[in-house]
Amino acid sequence: MPRTALVTGAARGLGAGIARLLSADHDVWVGGSTADSVAGISDELISARPWPVDLTDADALAAAAANITSLDVLVHNAGVADLGTVETLTLADWRHTFEANVFAVAELTRLLLPALRAAGGHVVLINSGAGIRANPGWSAYAASKFALRAFGDALRLEEPTLRVTSVHPGRIDTDMQRAIVAGEGEEYDASKYLTVETVARAVRQAVDTPADAHPTEIVLRTR
Template sequence: MPTHLITGAGSGIGEAVARRLRERGDDLVLLARNAARARELAALHPGARTLVGDLDNPDRLSWAFGQQTMPDRLDSLLHVAGVVELGRIGELTPKAWHFQINANLIAPAELTRLLLPQVRVSQGHVVFVNSGAGLAAHAEWGAYAASKHGLKALADSLRHEEHGSGVRVTTVYPGRTASPMQAKVHQQEGKEYDASRWIDPESVATTIVMALDLPRDAEVTDLTVRPGR
């Protein structure tokens, strides 16, 4: 059975993707920030394995993985987790910048570095769930957009570097998606949150699974998903 390592499987798009893959019988390895979160993910996705590593502290990921049993091969590495903190450039502190760049850019880069050998073994797939902010930045989204623009560059470079090894790389750019993160964004914006206005995480999960299942003669490189209403 295919094996997938997924970040952000506890809610939103990540939860939807993990559930979809588990229901069809694929093997899952779910990244958790700590042991307590690992237990929660195991309960949410019965049968899945967990791996503990904190995306907020990418410098420690190599050490953390060295204390655990790693998968021998991965058919996909799905970078779904992300964080956001809005603020004007003139007011954002270095802490806010580090928080978002560590979790949204440096951690995916380090996870990819550490797990790329297992992906190469299966000529697998690396998927980066980016954001519309990874293509265009707006007021108060500067730090988040910078992290996501960087994530696009990471994916594009990786695609060129790994083409010869048979590894496929896809970036998905969802618009606003109904999720706990979106609720947090609305709170920061001072707006009322209505989940029905935004993309269902299941719809984004459908696009990710489609990219994974595409026959080997083709590759989805970039895919933008926008709200339909």
């Protein structure tokens, strides 16, 4: 029986790259905000099921998670990057960032704990270099990623039958990165950033780590 995986934010970018690699030997639930957004990647993969849901809608999330009874891999990839200084970021900005990057992750994990326990599963948290250090203009985003790291550390200790891996990549060549660079007023140069394929392979390697080892943290930087 194939193993199962759920990848959030899998409609494009890193999430799609991870879903592609996992689909070689997993039935993949392809997470995205709408049915249209996940249709393309779902049709492309060998074995995939669309899983469209607004992760910040608690009722919709609970209904979607109820369909999953056993889960080998849960990849929390979806997230937002609301950038700005402490002076310019509003309370709404902070709430939006934490709703997507922390609260949705915590709630989805809670809902899927029975399925993960049933499979002796693996939770992969796509964090960031900002989850290790904070830079000017990144306060809300970095704070959410520091919180995500703490969540992973606690989950790892609370659920000894599961593996929990925090992945901290540097900046990745994605559409989100292009938007960030445009907001910074800089010219985009893809060669400055990690490729989606490189980071996706690191996630796949963590998933493939033999059962006697627990890959707790992966940090990737551009050379």
